[in-house]
Amino acid sequence: MSEAKTVAIIGAGPVGLAAAAHVLERGLTPIVLEAGSQIGHAVRQWGHVQMFSPWEYNVDRAAARLLSSTGWNSPEPDQYPAGAELVERYLEPLATKTALASHIETSSRVTDISRVGFDKLKTRGREAAPFEIRYQNGQGPKSVRADAVIDASGTWHSPNPAGANGLRAIGETQAAEQIAYGMPDVLGRDRARYAGKTVAVLGAGHSAIGTLTDLATLATEEPETKPVWLLRGNDPAKAFGGGANDKLAARGALGAAFAALVAAGRIQVESEFRVSHLTNGPRLTVGAGSACCGRQVVADELVVATGFRPDLDFVRELRIQLDPAIECPVALAPLIDPNEHSCGTVRPHGARELAQPEPGFYFAGMKSYGRAPTFLMLTGYEQVRSIAADIAGDHRAAARVELVLPETGVCNRSAAPDASNCCGGPALSDVDACCAADANARQQGKTGRGCAS
Template sequence: MSEAKKVAIIGAGPVGLAAAAHVLERGLQPIVLEAGDKVGHAMRQWGHVQLFSPWEYNVDKAATRLLATTGWNSPEPDQYPTGMEMVERYLEPLAAHTALEPHIRTSSRVTAISRTGFDKMKTKGREKAPFEIRYQNGQGPKVVNADAIIDASGTWHSPNPAGANGLSAIGEADTADRIAYGMPDVLGKDRARYAGKTVAVLGAGHSAIGTLTDLAKLARDAPGTQPIWLLRGSDPAKAFGGGANDKLVARGELGAVFTALVKAGSIKVESEFRVSHLVADGPRLVVGGLSACSARQAVVDQLIVATGFRPDLEFLRELRIRLDPAIECPVALAPLIDPNEHSCGTVRPHGARELAQDEPGFYFAGMKAYGRAPTFLMVTGYEQVRSIAADIAGDREAAERVELVLPETGVCNRSPAPAAGNCCGGPALSDVDACCVADEKAKQQGKSGCGCASSA
C-alpha cells in the first residue's frame, strides 16, 4: 500500500481524528466519515462521565503536533476530563484545524464497503482495486473511493442486550421505552426519568458501578429512589476492583466508593440473576431471570443495561474479514485481550501487524478493534493508528516499532481482593502467552509464570 494516496477513516471520535492526523503527517489524504452530525458523536452521549485516565493518556501525539500550530492551550496533563471536556477542549479544536476540517464529512453513515469491480468471491487482481465506500447523508446515498480504510467506528451504537445468553431478552424490544443502555446521565439531563423510581442496573463493569454510584447519590436527594444491582455472577466483590492497588487512581477510587455503598445497603444486590424475559405490568417492568436453582424476578420502574458492546460488522460483509470467533476482534489481537484467559486489564501495545486483515489495506482500530472485549484504553488506539498510518505509507520499520508505554492497571481481574503479590507487573512486551511483564520474565527464566493469572 506504499502508493496509497487516499485513506478513508470511519468515525470522527478520538481515535478516528488521531488517525486522520497521522495520515496527514504521512503525506496521504484522509477522508473522515462520521455518522453523527458532529465530531465525537458517541462521546457526547456519555459526556457527563469522568474518564479514569488523565489528559496525558487521552491526547494523541500527531494531533497535538497539529494543534500546536494554532497556539492550542493544552489541558493540564494530570487532570481527569469528562467526555464532554474531551470533545470541547480537544476534538472540536482538532476537527476545526484548517488542515483537517476539509476532510471531515459529518452526518455520513457508512452502509457498505467493497472493492470496485470485485465482489467478495473474486480474487485475481483484487488487491489493486480501490475500495468503494457507500454512505448515506442528508442528500441521499453517496459513493467515495479510497486506497485504504481504517475502521474506527467504535461500538457505542451496538450495545449488548439484556439477555444472559447474548440474545435479547424475550420482550426486550416491546419494553424498550423503559430500558436505557450504557451510562445515562442520571444526575443531569436524565434525572427526571430516574428520580424517585426503582431502577435496576444490569452489569458488572465500570459502566454499571458508575451508574449505580450515581443512583445512590440521587437517592439522597430524591426520596424513593432505589437502585438495584442485577449481577449475573455470584460474587459481587469481583466488580469492586483493586482500590488503592489500581494504578489508574480514579478507577480505584470509584471501586472503593461503590464497595462502601454496597456494604452500607445503599444498593440492593441481586446476584446470580440472569435475565431471560421482560414484561410490562402497567407502568412497571417485570424483569424475569433464572438462577442456578430457581426462577427470579424484580419489579422495577426502569432498567439500565450496562453489559458492554459489540461491533457492527454488517457493512463489512463484502470484505474478506477474519475475526476471532468469540471476541469478534482481529485474530492476532485475541490472545492479548481475551477476558476468559487474560487476567490483567493492561494490554501490551500493538499495531498494524495485529490489526491488518486478509483484505489488503483494511484495518480495524480503536474500540472496534477490541470487538466484545472491555479492556480498551484510548492511548492504545492512538498507538494503533500511528502504526497503521506508517504501514499504509510503506514505512514498515515505523509500523513495527513500539512507541507507547502504558500505565499499569496494577490489578488482576480474577482475584476479588488482590494482594500485592497477585498484582500484574505491567504489560508483557513480546510474549503473547504472558499476561504481564512479570509473567513474561518468569517464563523466560524457565518458570511456569508469576502466578498473577491464577484464581484466588
Template structure:
C-alpha cells in the same frame, strides 16, 4: 500498499481523528466519514461522564502537533476530563481549527465497502483495486474511493442486549420505553426519569458501577429512589477493581467507593441473576431470570443495561475479514485481550501487524478493533493508528516499532501462583536483574520452557 495516497477513516471520534492526523502527517489524504451530525457523536452521548484516565492518556501525538500550530493550550496532563471537556478542549479544536477541517464529512453514514470492480469472491488483481465506500448524507447514496480504509467507527451504538445468552431477553424489544443502554445521565439530564424510582442496573463493568454510584448519589437526594444491581456473576467484589493497586487512581477510587456503597447497603445486590424475560404489569417492569438452579423476578420501574458493546459489521460484508470466533476482533489480537484469559489488566503493544486483515489495506482500529472485549483505553487506539498510518505509507520499520505502556488495573483474574501473595499477579514481580515481565515468566525461562514463558509474557502485558 506503500504508494497509498488516500485513506478513508470511518468515524470522527478520538481514534478516528487521530488516524486522520497521522495520515495527514504522513503526506497522505484522509477522508473522514462521520455518521453523526457532529464530530465525536458517541462522546456526546456520555459527555457527563468523567474519564478515569487523565489528559496525558487522552491526547494523540500527531493530533497534538496539529493543534500546537494553532496556538492550542494543552490541558494539564494530570487532570481528569469529562466527555464534555474532551470535546470542548481537544476534539472540537482538532476538527475545526487545524488542517483536518476540510477532510471531515459529518452526517455521512457508511453503508457498504467493497473493491472497485470486485465482489468478495473475485481474487485475481483484487489487492490493486481501490476501495469503494458508499455512504448516506441525507441526499441519497454517495460514493468515495480510497487506497486504504481505517474503520474506527466504534461500538457505542451497538450495545449488548439484556439477555444473558447474548440475545435480547424475551420482551426486551416490547419494553424499550423502560430500558436505557450504556450510561444515561441519571444525576443530570435524565434525573427526572430516575428520581424516586426503582432502578435496576445490569452489568459489572465500569459503566455499570459508575451508573450505580450516581444512582446512589441520587437516592441520597430523592427519597423513594431504590437502586438494584443485577449481577450475572456470584462475586460482587470482582467489580470493585484494583483499588490502590490500580495505576489509574480515579479508576481505583471509583471501584473502592462503589464497594463501600455496596457494603453500606445503599445498593441492593441481586447476584447470580441472568435475565431471560421482561414484561410490564401493574407492579412495574418484571425482570425475570435468576440463577441456573432456580428462577426469580425483580420488579423495577426502569432498567439500565450496561453489559458492554459489540461491533456493527454489516457494512464490511463484501470484504475479506477474519475475526476471532468469540471476541469478534482481529484474530492476532484476540489472545491479548480475551477476558477469559488475560490477567493483569494491561495489553501488550500491538499495531498494524496484529490488526491487518486478509483484505490488504483495511484495518479495524479503536474500540471496534476490540470486538466484544472490554477495558479499551484511548491511548491504545492512538498507538494503533500511528502504526497503521506508517504501514499504509510504506514505513514498515515505524509500523513494527510499536511502543505502548499502559497503566495496570491492579486486578488479576487468575488465582495467584503457589507461594505468591494474595495481591500478586502472574507470580508477582520478576526478580531484580532478570529479563522477564513477571514471576511466572522468570520461572519459565529459568526452567527452559519457552512456551510457558511466551504465555506468561502475554499475560503480563495483558
C-alpha cells in the same frame, strides 16, 4: 500499500481523528466519514462521565502537533476530563481549527464497503483495486474511493442486549420505553426519569458501577430512589477493581467507592441473576430463569450496561477474519480475551495485529476490540500511529512500540496466568494470593489487588 494516496477513515471520534492526523502527517489524504451530525457524536452521548485517564493519556501526539500551530492551549496533563470537556477542549479544535477541517464529512453514515469491480469472491487483481465506500448523508446515497480504509466507527451504537445468552431477553423489544443502554446521565439530563424510582442496573463493568454510584448519590437527595444491581456472576468483589494499586487513580477510586456503597447496604445486590425475560407494564418485571419458577425483580426502569458489540454489516463484502468469540482481529484476541487475559493490561499493538486478509483494511479503536471491554483511548492512538505508518510503507515504524500503558492492578486467578509476567511475579505457594503484589498487600493488612475473594 506504499503507493497509497487516499485513506478513508470511518468515524470522527478521538481515534478516528487521531488516525486522520497521522495519515495527514504521512503525506497522505484522509477522508473522514462521521455518521453523526457532529464530530465526536458518541462521546457526546456520555459527556457527563468523568474519564478514568487524565489528559496526558487522552491527547494523540500527531493531533497535538497539528493543534500546536493554532495556538491551542493544551489542558493540564494531570487533570481528568469529562466526555464533554474532551469534545470541547480537544476534539472540536482538532476538527475545526487544523488542516483536518477540510477532510471531515459529518452526517455521513457508511452503509457498504467493497473493492471497485470486485465482489468478495473474486481474487486475481483484487489488491490493486481501490476501495469503494458508500454512505448516506441526507441527500441520497454517495460513494467515495480510497486506497486504504481504517474503520474506527466504535461500538457505542450497538450495545449488547439484556439477555444472558447474548440474545435480547424475551419481551425486551416490547419493554424498550423502560430500558436505557450504556450509561444514562442520572444526575443531569435524565434525572427526572430516575429520581424516586426503583432502578435496576444490569452489568459488572465500569458503566454499571458508575451508574449505580450515581443512583446512590441521587438517593441521598431523592430518598425514594432505590438502586438494584443485577449481577450475572456470583462474586460482586470482581467489579471493585484494583483499588489503590490501579495506575489510573480515578478508575481505582471508583471501584473502591462502589465497594463501600455495597458494603453499607446502599445498593441492593442480586447476584447470579441471568436475565431471560422482561414483562412491561406500569412497572417492569425483570425475570431470571423460567417464567414460571425463576427469580424476579420489579423495577420502574432498567439500565442495561452489559457492554457492546461491533456492527459488521457494512464490511460484509470484504475479506475479514475475526476471532469467533470476541469478534476482534484474530492476532489481537489472545491479548484481550477476558476469559484468558490475566492482568487487565494489554500490551501495545498495531498494524501487524490489526491487519485483515483484505489488504489495506484495518479495524482500530474500540471496534478493534470486538466484544472485549476495558479499551483505553491511548491504545487506539498507538494503533493508528502504527497503521498509518504501515499504509505509508514505513514498516519499521509500524512494528515499533511507542507506548507504555498503565496497569489495572487486577489479576484473574481463573485464567491461570503466567505469574512470572503478572503483577510482580508469582506468590509463594503457601500464600493464598495470585501474585507477589497481592501477597505483599495482604501482608500489610490490605485486602490485596482484587485477585482473590
